[in-house]
Amino acid sequence: MIEYSGQPHYLVAVDCIVFGFDGEHLKILLVKRGLEPEINKWSLMGGFVGPDESPDDAANRVLKKMTGLEGVYLEQMQIYGEPKRDPIERTLSVGYFALIDIHKYEEQLNDDYEAEWFLINDRPKLIFDHNEMVADARKKLRYKAALHPILFEMLPKKFTIPQLHILFEEVNDTEIDTRNFSRKISSTGLLIKLAEKDRSGSKKGAFYFKLDKKKYAANAQAFLNLMPNLKV
Template identity: 45%
Template sequence: MMELYNKHPKYFVAVDCVILGYNEGELCLLLYPRGFEPSKGVWSLMGGFVQDEESSDDAAKRVLKQTTGLEDIFMKQVSAFAEPNRDSEARVISIAYYALVRMDEHDRACVRESGAHWWALSELPEMVFDHNKMVDKALVKLQQEAGYRLIGSELLADKFTLLQLRRLYEAIFQREFDPGNFRKKILSLEVLERLNEKDASESKKGAFYYRCKKEVPVKGLDRIVKV
């Protein structure tokens, strides 16, 4: 049996993590300057090689923990990237993941240690290899996820206003939503709990804070962004 396996080429397998955060109306991406050749010094996604006895999911979780200091981060597999010449040094097949991080919770010391920096998606620098394609595909995956499930607790503070939630969705989908329709649709999903507390900065009357319910009903989770 091993003779059959030995007839085939062997490749490196890596993971690359599209780490996304949200700050002041902008989706942000965590990048670091690559510390080795090829393309040393060029901005790169956080990643690494899959180790022995480690699944690709485990490798991605390891990279996320080393980078942000956080565990139990929301992450989803995006796609495999396997163009033969994507890395000039060797044949490397990379499995990309996107992860959502609360920017007020991550370990800034871990980020500084790696030389990483948060970039607004609207101002991304040039990246190594095919990392720009990974980011583009990750954003599509995030939009699909946010279209069928409320994305709030992963990127916003524990309590937020509907305006803050709408602005998050506008950043994710890169377009504006009608305020009235968005409010009506979101509240109809019955996934939010209104708090007896207001944010006085949004209007004279103030805007009620909401938080995500711990137990979410199945009904209504059809298509959030059809507003």
């Protein structure tokens, strides 16, 4: 068999920044690393890319293994490839960010892996360059969410406008006028109002909405301007 002679070979891994929303704050899912070095330290969930899978496949596999979830929103971020980033041997890692419904996860919790949710603003120090990855993922999430309706991925099927509002504020770390927000979200035409109300949060109660999946699919690539003062 022919080979590209003399070229160096490296390990290739994937690391996933898993975002969730508990109704109040943005969270990320971390695991305790299971191998040396830095064993038992907090890290992103990751794994090596196997011989018969693409990095995308690997990310989905890792996510399935550690959360039990399939078909989650997963997006390739960038590659991390500094020569010395892994002290043992050279490993390039493809960073992904994932958006999941935090409640869905709790149901399917897999206790084999020590996974835990942390507030994005109060998380432990992570191994290697994982801290940088989280910072990058957060930026990318903001960027993407300002233009595309992806934050729904972190909410249950039925959700209220106030819930969505808090989520947007959390992701963007800013206050958004409640009244203008409702109007903007409504104008996207992506939501279908349900008859049912959520009475847990207030006396009046807030109507539940669900995604119009057809329109959502059609608008996944469209530019939407979902944030005020988008133009600096």
